[in-house]
Amino acid sequence: MIRLIVKRLLIGVLVMWGAASVIFLIVRVAPGDPASIMLGPDADSEQIADLTARLGLDKPMYVQYLSYLGDVVRLDFGDSYRLGTAAMPTVLERLSATAELMLASTAIAVIVGLTLGLLAGARPGSITDRVVSAISIALQSFPTFWVGIMLILIFAQALRILPSAGAGSPLHLILPAVTLALPFTAVVARLTRTNVAETMREAYIQTARSKGLSERQVLLGHALRNSLIPVVTVVGLHMGGLMGGAVVVENVFAWPGTGSLIVDAVSNRDYGLVQAATFLIAGIVMVFNLVTDLVYSQLDPRIRLDGAS
Amino acid sequence: MTATLEKSPAKAGPTARKRPGRRWTRWIPYAILALYALTGGIGPLLIDYNPVYTSLPDRLLAPGSPVSSGATAWLGTDGTGRDVLAQVVYGARTSVLIGLATVVVSCVVGVAIGTLAGYFRGWPDMILARGIDILLAFPAILLTIVIAGAFERSVLVVVVALSATAWISFARVTRGVALSIRERAWVDAARVLGVRPLAILWRHVVPFTAGPVVALATLEFALVVLAEAGLSFLGIGLPNSAVSWGQTIANGKQYLATAWWISAIPGVALSLLIITIGILGDQLTARYGRGHVR
Numbered sequence: 001m002i003r004l005i006v007k008r009l010l011i012g013v014l015v016m017w018g019a020a021s022v023i024f025l026i027v028r029v030a031p032g033d034p035a036s037i038m039l040g041p042d043a044d045s046e047q048i049a050d051l052t053a054r055l056g057l058d059k060p061m062y063v064q065y066l067s068y069l070g071d072v073v074r075l076d077f078g079d080s081y082r083l084g085t086a087a088m089p090t091v092l093e094r095l096s097a098t099a100e101l102m103l104a105s106t107a108i109a110v111i112v113g114l115t116l117g118l119l120a121g122a123r124p125g126s127i128t129d130r131v132v133s134a135i136s137i138a139l140q141s142f143p144t145f146w147v148g149i150m151l152i153l154i155f156a157q158a159l160r161i162l163p164s165a166g167a168g169s170p171l172h173l174i175l176p177a178v179t180l181a182l183p184f185t186a187v188v189a190r191l192t193r194t195n196v197a198e199t200m201r202e203a204y205i206q207t208a209r210s211k212g213l214s215e216r217q218v219l220l221g222h223a224l225r226n227s228l229i230p231v232v233t234v235v236g237l238h239m240g241g242l243m244g245g246a247v248v249v250e251n252v253f254a255w256p257g258t259g260s261l262i263v264d265a266v267s268n269r270d271y272g273l274v275q276a277a278t279f280l281i282a283g284i285v286m287v288f289n290l291v292t293d294l295v296y297s298q299l300d301p302r303i304r305l306d307g308a309s
Numbered sequence: 310m311t312a313t314l315e316k317s318p319a320k321a322g323p324t325a326r327k328r329p330g331r332r333w334t335r336w337i338p339y340a341i342l343a344l345y346a347l348t349g350g351i352g353p354l355l356i357d358y359n360p361v362y363t364s365l366p367d368r369l370l371a372p373g374s375p376v377s378s379g380a381t382a383w384l385g386t387d388g389t390g391r392d393v394l395a396q397v398v399y400g401a402r403t404s405v406l407i408g409l410a411t412v413v414v415s416c417v418v419g420v421a422i423g424t425l426a427g428y429f430r431g432w433p434d435m436i437l438a439r440g441i442d443i444l445l446a447f448p449a450i451l452l453t454i455v456i457a458g459a460f461e462r463s464v465l466v467v468v469v470a471l472s473a474t475a476w477i478s479f480a481r482v483t484r485g486v487a488l489s490i491r492e493r494a495w496v497d498a499a500r501v502l503g504v505r506p507l508a509i510l511w512r513h514v515v516p517f518t519a520g521p522v523v524a525l526a527t528l529e530f531a532l533v534v535l536a537e538a539g540l541s542f543l544g545i546g547l548p549n550s551a552v553s554w555g556q557t558i559a560n561g562k563q564y565l566a567t568a569w570w571i572s573a574i575p576g577v578a579l580s581l582l583i584i585t586i587g588i589l590g591d592q593l594t595a596r597y598g599r600g601h602v603r
Contacts, residue, residue: 143580278455
């Protein structure tokens with residue numbers, strides 16, 4: 001177990017180095033001189049030269065890369081030129097709103113997805129099964145930003161029962177969380193359906209039935225429990241996708257999280273913020289993947305990652 | 310696996326009876342796709358549209374209203390008096406073209422890298438595996454946003470930004486196929502006969518990736534079209550001179566209270582396209598499998 005953790009952590013460090021390098025590469029290849037972007041169109045050439053020297057942008061590329069890596073290790077991504085604050089703390093400040101959104105979405109997706117999957121998987125081929133399949137395909141296909149706008153149209157404009165944008169009350173959380181949860185709900189539902197349908201053919205389900213347990217007890221006590229492990233995995237592995245979805249959803253609902261900050265920073269070429277935010281998200285996704293791997297191997301004694309791979 | 314085998318004879322009855330009914334419904338996705346291709350291909354020739362044109366008297370007209378030029382705006386007009394139907398038609402062309410271009414680019418790159426890594430194994434395979442690990446650390450849409458945002462907005466940049474993550478699935482699937490094919494007798498035979506490795510790859514390995522690659526390409530096409538619309542919605546994708554469903558949906562957001570059709574209609578067009586491709590992709594995956602070789 002310890003060996004496995006160490007190995008995964010080493011790969012994790014490698015991945016984070018690679019991620020930092022990818023970010024460095026994109027920002028350096030991008031057209032436009034960072035110093036003149038930061039100073040705006042009114043700056044004269046002397047000011048630009050001064051800032052270029054201060055940022056170290058006149059040094060050879062490898063020197064810039066090495067000093068950048070040094071900064072990355074200290075999580076120092078410089079300042080946001082627009083907000084005038086240190087980049088990483090600014091990103092971290094906005095992270096709690098994103099975390100809140102993702103937590104609510106995951107809860108919705110798991111509860112609704114498990115219920116739908118259980119209903120469909122209990123009787124494969126039934127009307128319920130087909131309806132759930134159709135709903136899942138639709139939920140996975142709708143563009144989230146459009147679904148968000150349609151929900152605003154219905155619940156904020158027509159019915160006037162929920163706020164359309166911003167944060168502050170639990171009511172504000174409902175629409176963005178539901179929007180973000182919908183495609184994920186479909187994933188959980190499809191997965192649970194397949195697993196439950198497969199489990200229901202197992203011998204121990206027949207045994208449970210022949211003991212005289214009700215169908216409900218068989219489903220909840222036996223079939224559901226064995227279908228939970230893959231769900232745990234998919235929840236962990238889906239955190240990256242959920243983060244990506246949050247970037248879009250936060251913009252639709254003006255939710256004050258990391259996602260809306262990133263799009264803002266990208267549009268304004270605020271590279272300090274862009275680098276800090278992308279690096280942080282890559283780190284979070286990596287940690288989730290690591291934890292998922294470990295939890296997975298603990299949940300299912302048949303899986304021993306250290307031996308197998 | 311045994312469970313499926315035991316099940317199949319019992320299942321053969323009803324499936325066989327269902328066949329005649331299924332035969333024509335199987336073509337529905339193709340028909341819908343053909344409709345989109347026709348709309349995108351011929352529509353722009355029939356309908357005139359100027360993205361920078363503004364007509365103040367025709368602002369925010371409801372679907373079916375007559376416009377000042379005497380024509381009818383069947384799907385209404387937007388905040389600057391531009392026809393929504395024309396935007397849907399031109400948007401179809403944009404989505405399909407960008408989707409195709411991205412899928413072709415990422416397919417070529419992915420298949421090349423995937424088969425090389427799977428066939429030669431060793432260090433090329435290691436580099437591929439770690440490279441994919443690194444790229445997958447970013448949520449796909451985030452990497453796309455950062456790349457697309459760093460450069461001047463253009464069609465080329467959008468295709469490159471989307472391909473930066475889309476090639477990964479192709480590489481993974483073809484790597485799996487190459488790994489299994491390289492052990493086959495005919496590949497050994499070719500090797501013994503002294504055929505050059507690249508020729509073996511091209512003639513004896515790559516053809517076997519066709520099935521799974523086609524199935525994957527349809528699903529990737531759907532993802533890419535969605536991602537492009539998302540990018541344009543965020544204002545990071547295509548330049549304003551191009552017409553994109555994502556842009557139209559974003560433009561309509563500020564008029565939701567008075568003109569729901571600007572955002573709603575392009576979204577319906579987009580959703581229908583994605584659902585259709587999804588169904589088609591599932592059909593193809595069921596038939597050709599993912600890296601499954603018979």
